[in-house]
Amino acid sequence: MMDWTQLLSSGRLCRPDYTDRPGRPAYLQDYDRILFSEPFRRLAQKTQVHPLYDHDHVHHRMIHSMETSSVGRSLGIQVGQALVRQGRLEDGLQHVMAGTVQAACLAHDIGNPPFGHSGEASIGAWFARLFATGTGLGAGISPDQRAEFEAFEGNAQGFRITARLEMGRREGGMRLSYATLGAFAKYPCTAASAADAKGSYVGLKKFGVFAGDEALFAEAAEALGLPEERSPKGLRWWRRHPLAFLVEAADDICYRILDLEDAATVGDLDSDVVSEILEDITGKRNREDDPQMTLSDRVGMLRAMAIGAAIDSAVAAFLDNYDSIMAGTFDDGLMEVSGKAPAFARLKEISNARIFTARRKTELEIVGRQVLFTILDEFHALFVALKACNWEADRLLSQHGYWTQLVRAVDLDLRGVVDDYTAAHALTDFVSGMTDRYALRVRDMITGQVPG
Secondary structure, rough: OOOOHHHHEEEEEOOOOOOOOOOHHHHHHHHHHHHHOHHHHHHHHHEEEEOOOOOOOOOEEHHHHHHHHHHHHHHHHHHHHHHHHHOOOOOOHHHHHHHHHHHHHHHOOOOOOOOHHHHHHHHHHHHHHHHHHHOOHHHHHOHHHHHHHHHHOOHHHHHHHHHHHOOOOOOOOOOOOOHHHHOOOOOEEEHHHHHHHOOOOHHHHHOOOOOOHHHHHHHHHHHHHOEEEEOOOOOOOEEOOOOHHHHHHHHHHHHHHHHHHHHHOOOOOHHHHHHHHHHHHHHHOOOOOOOOOHHHHHHHHHHHHHHHHHHHHHHHHHHHHHHHHHHHHHHOOOOHHHOHHHHHHHHHHHHHHOOOOOOOHHHHHHHHHHHHHHHHHHHHHHHHHHHOOOOOOOHHHHHOHHHHHHHHHHOOOOOOOOOOHHHHHHHHHHHHOOOOOHHHHHHHHOOOOOOO
16 A cells, blocks of 8 residues: 555655755645746646637636646645545645645646647657658657657656756756655656556556656656556556546546536537536536526536536545555546546537537647648758757857757757757657747748748
8 A cells, every 4th residue: 555654755856855844845845836937837828628719718728727726726635634534644744635736736737739639649640750751860769769759748748847857957857846746647657668558557548757757757656655567578657646646637627617618608519508517517406597697607607516516526536446546556537436427428528529629629720730740840850950960969050050040049959969869859848848829930930921
């Protein structure tokens, strides 16, 4: 069984002996480091569901992350208080639990590229095309390494940002606490270990760690006491941190319910339909004839009630499955086994049928794909030129030609690029870090569009 004393460790990545300062616990510092970081700030201009929308009330990634963080804090404190009452958690640690979930939720989308999940798919499709040709960087990346580019994963990019890229690329990056990093990791495995283990566990459905960052995650996993497993080929993966299930539930609650509210806002779903679905989640009917209440008001009130009901349901599911969660054998999502599972299944069906396939959204996803393909083509050529200079950036930039201008124009970071693999990651670091509108600007620049 995993132990909360280890699981809530305040030790920091690459600073294992760090201890809390009076009045300034590690989880609060983690929250602040994430909140004030540039990658988090960029989430304000990244798609949640509806790309490039001008409506002020449609969610973007930053608002979604902050709302998820709020829900995560509620989940953490309610679970923590229940465990204290049951004698399973030391009194006082419920606040550490809540703060840790809150910080991890704030960071949960920090690695997502522009244009939402379609952006992830576009980056993966571009690399699949590159590897099929076997040219450029594709010639020097092994088949085992290709999977982490062909199925580009924002979760793994998020760990890379927090553990390596941010804070001047110092050792350990943001140096978040082990507890927050563990709660953040929905998929504590590399692409190679996930593929070899063949999805035998909920934490293996995707991957959350790039091969080049595995040693950093292993440090956190060992400090937290996460059970380590081996795939048939002997590749490492780990069981989830128990709080990762609460982070996942907070995300599920927010994006399922609030995507529905956004659909009503932009007109993809009728407000009456949305109200009826939300009433199904709350288990209550709210059809009072109040002349002061608009449809929008009613949807907003029902949304709040639905989130509250879903939080209660997720807390109950965690407590009902506590022993298997702590043993590392729980193999599902909390909302999928909760009392609200049928309502959330219906939400998923409606999202797939009506929201994710809306015409305007589809059109803009096509635009986003073409934008990213254009950028990746151009900057891939730059990295091929760097390869021709034997990965010597100073040599490339001393030529004072087009590539020098391009690097200067976008302030591209070439540190640490020493081979095809690290070059491919530098390329995805750059492209995935873009906001939606900055991606459009760069596309226009490299295709010769005159700035407006």
